[in-house]
Amino acid sequence: MTDIVKLILDLLVFPGGLFAIFFGLFLIGIDRKIAARLQRRIGPPIYQPFIDLVKLIRKEMVVPDTAHVQAFRLAPLLGFAGMMAAVLLIPITGVYQGFGHSGDLLVLLYLLSLPAIALMIGGSASSSPFGAIGFSREMVMMMSYELPLLLVLVTVALKVGLATGGIATFSLSEIVQFQLENGALLFDYTMLPALLAFLVFIPGNMGVVPFDIPEAETEIVEGPILEYSGAGLALFKLMTSLKMVVVLGLAITLFFPTPMGENFLLNLLWFFLKCLVLMVISITVVRTSTGRVRMDQAFKFYLKYPTVLALISLILTLLQG
């Protein structure tokens, strides 16, 4: 019984649920502020995403007459729920163990594709031509970044698995445990290409410039989420902020989970700091220093660079093992 209570608390309060939402929105607020400063703007206050969310929730949700109502209403819920579950799997070393079982890395891989699928369903259910274009672009985008992601995950799993005597370990807690004993994978030269591949995967998955093609504002006016308003839009915003936590948290778990002593709060702060640095490197700086690429260019780019980088790591790992 207490297990279930703890699970529900984990899911709804900490580290999932409320805490993760707060964490993600806070990161997005900081991201917007830093991006604004990089562009010599003042930028919105850091709490802007919070008040935006409150405003959206209080507004009416308009469903277009021609839309498929159930699919249109359920799509944001699907994405949001998927990310709520995914946050639960991300361990914060020294703070939270993770809802870990042996295959949680694979579960996470599936959950990570849910936001894109939710956007696709929402976009096509909205019956707007921009939604339809957004649907096809989202699908191509997903196909381009999923392959390098899969390769990176397999590489890490093999690395840890081979070193601990098995074949491949798809358990996040074992991966963390291995790094706590043998040093973080960040400092392992064979894993550097994989790390780079993951860094390139982040802006694609988060849908920021130069890879915000499915939602390109000036081209297809936000694409899939064009018709959303009120609570539906708020859920999509929440989904994005949770996805931020999941993606950054996954990167930290895979490459640099090293904690900062024993203190609970200190470790939490350390995790936040790592997330912040990773976000600035892989999202803020990238999106302020580039322009949007075309779909075909993005697809070719993902097929060329991150995939090859991840393959190099995979081969190096296999050779070592």
Place this chain on the structure above:
Amino acid sequence: MSTYTIPVGPLHVALEEPMYFRVQVEGETIVGLDITAGHVHRGMEFLVMRRNIYQNITLTERLCSLCSNNHPFTYCMALEKIAGIEIPERAEYLRVIADEIKRIASNLFNAAMLAHIIGFDSLFMHVMEIREIVQDTKETIYGNRMDLAANCIGGVKYDLSDEKIKYLMKQIDRLKKPLEEIIDIYINNKFVRARTEGVGILPKEEAIRYGVVGPVARGSGIDYDVRVKSPYAAYDKIKFNVHVENGCDVRARAIVRLREIQEAINIIEQCLKKLPNGPTCIDYLPEIPAGEAVAKSEAPRGELIYYLRTNGTDMPERLKWRVPTYMNWEALNVMMPGNKVSDIPLIISSIDPCISCTER
């Protein structure tokens, strides 16, 4: 693959003004285009006939925001032709200066829009920041940031004191270095290049067939500039180059516009150096006899033609103008097909459409 239609506009984030394009798309490739105009029709041609010739200077200035100086400029030239007024030499130079300052601001705005459309918002902010130097200059010298109110019949309404000349020189010097930087970005930056090169191609033959004007023509290798072909004001006394690109694509048109800014700076500098002394305007209120005249000038977007007929009263009998966008937007039918959906706003913005001039 089935063909379907995407509506772009009348209100669209990438269009500054209302314009409706129905784009036929096959997958992500454009196959056809349907332009619907008429969303900002304000009945200006009728209004002109209800106001006297002096009030019309103010009215024509409000036709459009970005090329606002060219309209009263050309209107005044037409009036002066009818009345046979010789304007003072100093006024000719001052008119050129006002025109070129507006050209710099207009072309920088279009360059910034290109960056915004390809999602390169840092570049957009950067270019707009440079444009702010020009806006400040306009405010200091003319008192306004958009409509300069520089022209009147027989001359100009403003004068440049030595102090203002010094200030203008200084402001223009401040533009040079950042301008070099952004031109380098627009030509060489990988992201800008990947999006603009080979997009929206308008071959030279088609450009001639459609009779495009301004930077669109010069980006397709046509060496046509009203300032050189039929000089007006002080342009025959100034040496400058007309920049022509042979790329025929969005990139070529952007480069032409940016190079024209450099040329405009050159022109202003020459004007300030050569600026003769004397009055800035004729010292009497002219009588406008019955007659008709055509005047043309090179607006930032291309050739602007005014036809004016007067009947001896203080109201014009007919005022008709042909704006550059009218010639350029038909050419979209050639530029669009074969490109991707993501390039629609980019190609539209590359002709720098001024809808409120065109539909007035």
